[in-house]
Amino acid sequence: MCQFSAHPSRETLADYINIPNIYPAGRLDADSEGLLLLTDDGQLQHNISHPALKQPKTYLSQVEGIPDQAMLTRLRNGVDLGDFVTMPCRVSQVEAPDWLWPRDPPIRERHDKPTSWLTLTLTEGKNRQVRRMTAAVGLPTLRLVRLAIGQVSLQSHPLWPGESMEIDPSDLNTPVK
Template sequence: MKHHQYIAFNKPYGVLSQFTSEGGHPGLKGFNLPPEVYPVGRLDRDSEGLLLLSNDGKFIKRLLDPKFRHPRTYWVQVEGEPSEGTLQILRSGVDIKGYRTKSCDASILDPQPEVPERDPPVRFRKTVPTTWIELTLREGKNRQVRRMTAAVGHPTLRLIRKKIGLLELSNLAEGAYLEVRKEDILPR
């Protein structure tokens, strides 16, 4: 019987969620990940944080199937300072590209987190403040977080996936990975 592996990887900014490089952008090949594991879902090139990899097909299918509504938590640095009313709009659903997003959790991170600088750094404008918010979604449409924050007037500057199911990114260094158990990700 095949040994199933579950890998938590801290994907750096600018890296594709695939093993092959494409369009001048590096893939996962250069990170010495275990052989025969595959990304579980995607994390855009311009997003950072927790990416799962596995060779367990049944697990991958269950995690990606929208009917199970597994939570995914993101820290999002947005332009401006969202009001409570704006957060409530995010929570109740936003219309993006002819689709209404499902309800989610949205809050301002208090205190604001100290996050290591990104390379390249996020653009800085003296006259426009930024705020870190936390969003927990139970669906995963293409570029959904970015489209949601833009729809409420607070474009995303930086996006870090912090948690999938029960598994948290914690202090895993950028570009590093850790083997985890299936039970660390999803309850039985």
């Protein structure tokens, strides 16, 4: 869980990191994986996570089904989710990554349903947004991995689950409000 306080049934950041006075800049839902930035700088945390500052976040999503151009166009142009319409975003279909760690627990697999992979870069971050967007166009997300926040990427700073590293805040290229 993306929190330091105790959770009744899941491990939290406190189980992995023993550094006082740091906090997550943004969150991942319980079923998502990937990059999480931690900081002791409240202004930096705000600049990374506040929706008004439009810090791009890139996700790798394994979806059930094979997207067609109409599905990708809907994702790119914004999807009406009922309670709001998403902002336009960048979406690409990609090959299955060969560098990604195994999922624990593994995703469900149906032998009669193919899966494919998408990258999505959003500048907003509503609750379960990527999952809701892909489901709305007929491609339910099976696995979701945050690859990048701003300029910081797991592709340029490869880490495995539970690993951490220090980065220079200037690598984030966060706007000042």
